[in-house]
Amino acid sequence: MRPSDYVRLLLLAAIWGASFLFMRVAAPVLGALPTAFFRVLLGAIGLLVILAILKTHHEFNGKFKATLILGVINSGIPFLMYSMAALLLPAGYSAILNATTPLMGVLIGAMFFNDSLTPKKAAGVLVGLLGISLLTTTGPMTFTSSVVMGAVACLVATSCYGAAGFLTRQWIADQGGLDAKLVAFGSQVGATLFLAPFFGISAVVNPPVSWGDATVWLSLAAVGFICTACAYILYFRLIADIGPVRSLTVTFLIPPFGVLWGVMFLGEHLSVGHLYGGGLICLAVWFVLGQSKAKPAPKAQDTPATT
Numbered sequence: 001m002r003p004s005d006y007v008r009l010l011l012l013a014a015i016w017g018a019s020f021l022f023m024r025v026a027a028p029v030l031g032a033l034p035t036a037f038f039r040v041l042l043g044a045i046g047l048l049v050i051l052a053i054l055k056t057h058h059e060f061n062g063k064f065k066a067t068l069i070l071g072v073i074n075s076g077i078p079f080l081m082y083s084m085a086a087l088l089l090p091a092g093y094s095a096i097l098n099a100t101t102p103l104m105g106v107l108i109g110a111m112f113f114n115d116s117l118t119p120k121k122a123a124g125v126l127v128g129l130l131g132i133s134l135l136t137t138t139g140p141m142t143f144t145s146s147v148v149m150g151a152v153a154c155l156v157a158t159s160c161y162g163a164a165g166f167l168t169r170q171w172i173a174d175q176g177g178l179d180a181k182l183v184a185f186g187s188q189v190g191a192t193l194f195l196a197p198f199f200g201i202s203a204v205v206n207p208p209v210s211w212g213d214a215t216v217w218l219s220l221a222a223v224g225f226i227c228t229a230c231a232y233i234l235y236f237r238l239i240a241d242i243g244p245v246r247s248l249t250v251t252f253l254i255p256p257f258g259v260l261w262g263v264m265f266l267g268e269h270l271s272v273g274h275l276y277g278g279g280l281i282c283l284a285v286w287f288v289l290g291q292s293k294a295k296p297a298p299k300a301q302d303t304p305a306t307t
Helices: 003-030 032-053 063-083 092-096 101-112 119-138 147-171 180-205 216-244 250-267 272-290
Strands: none
Touching: 003 032, 003 063, 003 147, 003 216, 003 250, 032 063, 032 180, 032 216, 063 092, 063 147, 063 180, 092 119, 092 147, 092 272, 101 119, 101 147, 119 147, 119 272, 180 216, 180 250, 180 272, 250 272
16 A cells, blocks of 8 residues: 555544544534434535536436435435434444444344354454443443443444445446446435435424534534545545455544544543443454455445444
8 A cells, every 4th residue: 555545544534533523513403313414415415516526427327226225224324323322422432333334244244145254253243242342331421321322323323334335235336336426426315315304304393492503514514525425435536546455444543533533622531441442343343354355255344334
């Protein structure tokens, strides 16, 4: 890898790590559903602008419906789950739990997609579960039902990411492929269409007490345009330049940035739970990704799995 590739990996990790910060700012004011809806809406608009600037032809080759459905699984549900977690957990917790995406890919692949569960992968899953337990029980937050619910929301999101990787391979890659930028755009459109009715009903029946101030909307703009639209383009560019396995090393780098931004800008506190729990989760991810070089076919995590 070239020095510029390392710089881009760090930049991508910093951007995706910041998404948990921005959601932590917006969600407590607007609520989980409006935060998730505006994130995918602004992400779709941002990607549309980028596609126009790059003069990318909107030729989905009969796969537009598939990208819409993938958007529900890979963006709509996960972003809603992370917005819910932002009401209950510090940004650093969510960033660390996001690193379980490859572990969920292993479990879902073994259960539903006939993917082999090797001893190394199984060990990674067990180590990851131990890391989650340590994080939620020994972290700076008191172990309560709210912490458990927030952690479960994050794990639902990473499960969706894991499933989306296999579905992307079946619906897109194995059917002749498609420009990754179009997959990203179509997925954000699908997520927007999925969340729009729920957002509309909630805005009428139970609107937010406040629609926020400039800080909230700047956070939404950042998480939509920068952490979603721009980050997806950067991620896919990295996959093209250095390959999917090396690109997935960003999974190890997101948690430190997520914790760092939370400490710097939200006054969150560090604890041994961050160190031990986060360290075990990263070790578990290393176990799982270590198998990818020998068996590149599954690519369960080759889709945007972040945030």
